[in-house]
Amino acid sequence: MAVSPEFKQDLLGTIPNLRAFAVSLTQNADKADDLVQETLVKAWDKHESFQMGTNLKAWLFTILRNEFYSQMRKRGREVQDSDGIMTERMAVHPSQHGLLDLKDFRWALEQLPQDQREAIILIGASGFSYEEAAEICGCAVGTIKSRVSRARNRLQEILKISGEADYGPDAISAQVMGSSAA
Amino acid sequence: MTKPNPEAEKAARRRNGSADILGPNSEIGRKLKQYYDDLVSEEIPDRFSQLLRQLEQTEPAQKKG
DSSP, X not given: OOOOHHHHHHHHHHHHHHHHHHHHHHSOHHHHHHHHHHHHHHHHHTGGGSOTTSOXXXXXXXXXXXXXXXXXXXXXXXXXXXXXXXXXXXXSOOXXXXXXXXXXXXXXXXXXXXXXXXXXXXXXXXXXXXXXXHHHHTSOHHHHHHHHHHHHHHHHHHTTOOOSSOOSHHHHHHHHHGGGGO | OOXXXXXXXXXXXXXXXXXXXXXXXXXXXXXXXXXXXXXXXSOOOHHHHHHHHHHXXXXXXXXXO
């Protein structure tokens, strides 16, 4: 069966979101675009397995994510090559004054473990429900919830934002107890 | 294009329920959206529409491997 024009149109429409997710995963614009390209080819090849009327964006995100992890596994140690970059990044500390800069935020996001970063992106930015994110990541809803929550706490810690929603005991005890509270 | 879609956001929040920890009152939540929306609003490189055109021209039956 040939790919329908609607399917093609929908694919095109999802590209901006796929690229944003790919950048979040790879932390690299070139790699992200290669990943999106692979995703589009895969999606095109198996378009018949997509059920019309279901969530195309979620379907594509799943393909992209699987592709990303299978590439990571194939490359194996090559990924460790980023260690140097990581150390370099660590040396650049975000400014601790004034309003939170987007550059600082990007830096903080890069410090998160992969699984937490993708969870917080899917939920907090891509607009998926916990159920959808769980399906995309092939894990339980509770796992996504806990990853999102850990990611948020870690970001707050890195960016030195005290508990926003709660000005109460939590923020204070966190200060008193220091890192042992985390 | 960069404008957030209030309806979609509302719907997302309804579905998420406890996603409020990343809601509009959360600085992390706001930054996250800003970070992502910046990426989404980037111009799409030509290579993607070219790719889809190429894929379209390839007969499914003639695919190699």
